[in-house]
Amino acid sequence: DSTLVNCDGKGWKNLNDIDFPPKVITLTLNNNNLKFDMITDRAKIENLLSLTDLSINQNPLGTIPSFNHTNIRFLSLQDTSLTSAEFPSSYRGSLLQTISLSNNKIRSINEEDFVILRGSQLRKLHIDSSSISKIDQNAFTPLMQLQALSLKNNQLKSCEFISNLGSLSSIKLDGNQFTSLSQQLSTPRNIKTYSITHNSISTIDESSPLHQWLNMNYTNIKIFLANNTFNCCSSLWFIRFIKTYPQFVGDASLLTCTTPSNFAGKLLTKLNPDEMNCDGDIPNKSWWxxxxxxxxxxxxxxxxxxxxxxxxxxxxxxxxxxxxxxxxPISGNDEQYSDIDSLLSDRHTLPILEDDDELSTNTNINSTRSVARSDAPTHTTAEGIYATDGSVVGDSQIQEAVLIPRSD
Structure with a gap:
């Protein structure tokens, strides 16, 4: 079939000696060494008036080739070392409907990149895996007929540009760096499908666009969110949402918790928010x-x-x-000491040992009072022995001091 020509992997550096069938419709020149920086090489393509599908992937182009006045509708420039998405002026008024610039190092998309394509019939644009971290809010504004936009596997964190795509019906943002659902999704216009899988979205709550969709009765929208890092304790509203309105989330049955650890790996559709114990979970920033x-x-x-x-x-x-x-504690019978004050008041006062001679003259030597034996210490005087109170050594009764005559 001369309408389909496959010239992949030929190692061609130019097309000087190459002739293509004049009625070729689909031409693939993948995995060669073509740059299309020579007019003669570009002319080989421009002269193919029936050509509508051109694929020149895996060639060291560096920039988008300046093809003039072609009927090409499908153009694939994947993995061609592009660092810019800017289309040259030769594409003004082109018939392009689908463009793929994936697997390049474009990094950013600027406001002027697609200006030449203003008013074109471009409906599908793929710029996947191109290290894109920044897109100007008005970058896609000239593409008024754009219906499907794919920006998978880049480094995007926001999507302000969506608000200027009035005809867009499908957008793919899988494999980027989104941590939440952008507020630009709240007013989808004609968008019917959002795919934001394999991102870092952890929390979806009442402030998310999903709540707006519900309030505005957008029943014909689907969003795909598999393989995000959901914190199920901070997404209790979302769990109730997908259980009540599963038609909004196309892959609801695949969504699982990442945190907290006690819910990790569990399907959101199998959880009951009213029975979840989230007290031990670390509060999110809004809690503080x-x-x-x-x-x-x-x-x-x-x-x-x-x-x-x-x-x-x-x-x-x-x-x-x-x-x-x-x-x-001291043991024994304390009753005998209970009236010690009265006992002491009845005793004779002990003499002051200032003069033993005076003591002997003031004491009745012939006293007949009986004296109990005592081991208490005594004082020896010239006239006799002075005996002290027996209670000093614990005698059972308190004795009076008397003077006992000495027997010489």
Whole structure:
């Protein structure tokens, strides 16, 4: 079939000696060494008036080739070392309907990149895996007929450009760096399909565009969210949403929790938000209000102070009992000492030992009072022995001091 010509992997550096069938419709020149920087090479393509599909992937182009006045409708320039998505002026008024610039190093898409294609019939644009981290808000504005946009596997974190794509019906943002659903998705216009799988979306709550879709009765929209990093404790609203309105999420049955650990790997559709124990989960940033922070600090200080007071009191209690630990209670009958004051008041006063001679003259030597034996210490004088109170050594009765004559 001369309408389909495959010239892949020929190692061609130019097309000087190459003649293509004049009625070729689909031509593939993939995996060669073509640059199309020579007019003669470009002329070989421009002279193929029936050509509508051209694929020159895996060639070291560097820039988009300047083909003039062609009927090409499908152009694939994948993996061709492109660093810019800017189309040269030769494409003004082109008939292009599908363009693929994937697997390049474009990095950013600027406002002027597609200006030449203004008013074109371009409906599908693929710029996947091209290290894109920035897209000007008005970059796609000239593409008024664009219906499908694929920006998979780039480094995008936002999608402000969507608001200027009035005819867009499908957008693919899989494999980027989104951490939440952009607010630009709230007013989808004609968009029917969003694919944002394999991103880093952790929380979907009432502030998300999904809530707006519900309120505005957008029942013909589907979003695909598989392989995101959902924190199920901060996405309780979303879990209720997909269980109640599963028609909005095309892959609802595939969504799983990433955090917290006690829910990791569990299907969102199998969870019951009213029975989930999320008390042990670390609150998200919105939880840390000023009032809560102050409350936590004051509470922590109070707990520390109470702990210090308890430690001090326990220490004092232990020290008091340690000091008393060497003492034992005195055993015996204490009744005999219960009236000690009256007993002492009836006793004779002990003489003051200032002069033994005076003591002997003031004491009745012939006293007939009986004296109990005592081991108490005594004092020897010239006239006799002075006996002290027997209670000093624990005698059973309290004795009076008397002067016992010495027998010489």
């Amino acid at each position: 209000t000023t009032g809560r922070i102050i409350g936590i600090v004051v509470g922590s200080v109070s707990i520390v102070m109470i702990g210090i007071i308890v430690i001090i009191r326990v220490g004092a209690y232990i020290r008091r009992h340690s000091l008393r630990s060497g003492y034992e």
